[in-house]
Amino acid sequence: MEVAGTIEAVRTSVKAARRNGKRIGLVPTMGALHVGHVSLIERAIEQCDFVVVSIFVNPTQFGPGEDFAKYPRPVEADLEICANAGVDLVFNPSPEVMYATESLTWIRVERLTELLCGVSRPGHFRGVTTVCAKLFNIVLPDVAYFGQKDAQQAIVIKRMAADLNMPLEIVVCPTVREPDGLAVSSRNKYLSEQQRKEAAKIYKSLRKCKEMSKAGVTDAKEIIAAMREILEQIAGGEIEYVSVVDSETLEKVDEIKGKVLVAVAIKLGLARLIDNIPV
Numbered sequence: 310m311e312v313a314g315t316i317e318a319v320r321t322s323v324k325a326a327r328r329n330g331k332r333i334g335l336v337p338t339m340g341a342l343h344v345g346h347v348s349l350i351e352r353a354i355e356q357c358d359f360v361v362v363s364i365f366v367n368p369t370q371f372g373p374g375e376d377f378a379k380y381p382r383p384v385e386a387d388l389e390i391c392a393n394a395g396v397d398l399v400f401n402p403s404p405e406v407m408y409a410t411e412s413l414t415w416i417r418v419e420r421l422t423e424l425l426c427g428v429s430r431p432g433h434f435r436g437v438t439t440v441c442a443k444l445f446n447i448v449l450p451d452v453a454y455f456g457q458k459d460a461q462q463a464i465v466i467k468r469m470a471a472d473l474n475m476p477l478e479i480v481v482c483p484t485v486r487e488p489d490g491l492a493v494s495s496r497n498k499y500l501s502e503q504q505r506k507e508a509a510k511i512y513k514s515l516r517k518c519k520e521m522s523k524a525g526v527t528d529a530k531e532i533i534a535a536m537r538e539i540l541e542q543i544a545g546g547e548i549e550y551v552s553v554v555d556s557e558t559l560e561k562v563d564e565i566k567g568k569v570l571v572a573v574a575i576k577l578g579l580a581r582l583i584d585n586i587p588v
Contacts, residue, residue, distance in 0.1 A: 310392045312399045316447050319400050323361065323448055326397070331358035335450035337441060340364040341381040341495035342390045345485040349454040350394045352482050361448050362391050363400040365407060370436030376579070381498055400448070407443060415439050418465050418472070424559045425461050425572055426583065429549055437462055438469050445470075450477050458484040458492045460570055460585045461559065484584070486512065492584045499580040507543045508582060511573055514539040514551075515586045518571045522588045527565045529553040540575065549574035549581070556587060 313319045323333060334357030336349045342364075353360045364387055371377035384401065391399050415435050421427075422434035445453065455463040463481045470479055485493045490512030491505070500508060514536040521532050533551050540548050554561055556570045565588060572585040 310388075310396055310399065312388060312401060314400075314402055315406060316402070319361070319398065319447055322398050323359070326359035327449075332452070333357060333448065333450045334360045335444065335448045335453045336360065336362045337444050337453065337455075338362060338364055339366045339380065339495070340387045341383060341498070342387045343485075343493050343495060345456055345458065345493040347390065347394055348485050349456060349482050350391070350396060352480065353452070353454050354395050356480075357452060359397045360395070361398045361400060361450065362396050363402075363444055363448070365400070365402055365440070365444075367407070367436055367440040368404055369408070369412075369439060370433050372430055372432055375430075376496075376499075381495060400444075407440065412439070416442050416469060416473075418469050421461070421465050421468055421559055424554070425550060425552060426574060427461075429574075434462070434465055438465060441466055442469065442473075442475075445475055445477060452478045452480055454480050454482060456484060457481055457587075458494065458584065460572065460587075464557070464559065490516070492582075494582065496580045496582065500578060504545065504578050504580070507546065508575075508577055508580075510539055510543050511575055511582060511584050514573060515571060515584060518553075519586060519588060522565060529561070529563050529565060532565075532571070536571075536573070540573065543575065543577065545577060547576040549576060553588075 311322055334353035336353050338346055366380050368377055416438040417435050418438055427434055467479045489509040491509050517535050517539055518532050536551050552561060552572050554570050556568045562569055569588050570585055571588050574583045
């Protein structure tokens with residue numbers, strides 16, 4: 310496995326792979342890799358011949374007072390995980406490599422980024438779309454892999470790629486969960502033992518939504534009320550949002566008619582936890 314810290318090194322390796330007719334897969338990450346990331350890597354290895362994993366804690370997607378400084382950076386452990394998984398190339402740049410000069414160019418996907426997480430994290434998605442566009446231009450992958458847990462991010466990236474005619478496929482892989490249902494996340498490390506137990510109620514609320522939908526309940530307000538009843542039982546938790554939205558536009562719906570996304574965001578201690586299920 311090759312580890313590259315420069316754009317030039319990545320492009321050289323990818324060009325060599327492409328000359329040999331290999332299909333290029335990219336898994337963009339901020340490191341602190343876990344089984345959710347490994348599931349993305351495994352899908353990439355199944356579908357591609359040369360797999361690149363980027364490890365970069367992107368400063369431009371963190372707002373003032375957020376956890377950029379303390380975000381976990383276990384690089385050696387991440388490299389070991391990548392090597393064991395069969396990754397061909399890890400791109401681990403510094404901020405100075407990714408943002409060599411003051412950036413005057415940003416990518417902003419309208420409307421989709423102004424809802425759900427975009428309300429409390431203004432500027433977040435601008436950082437996400439810009440860094441992903443940069444990674445796509447550096448690696449030039451045939452396919453890029455994202456997780457369903459970050460559903461809004463995946464929808465935004467898909468729209469950016471489509472609107473800008475980017476020559477790649479975006480694949481969204483299922484959320485990986487702990488045995489009690491909590492979505493696997495790097496930020497779970499911020500939770501105390503008791504908070505970790507409380508956090509399992511997030512998935513319990515999503516399961517309640519699924520059960521109600523299967524039972525024929527279509528009123529979004531009724532479903533949200535039942536979910537909130539569960540989420541309000543989380544000791545120390547602060548509900549940021551519970552929303553039933555269109556799975557493409559992310560706009561709120563009053564009635565479940567077609568495919569929707571049910572999304573939740575909770576602040577618990579030092580962690581901000583998000584989760585969702587398609588219904």
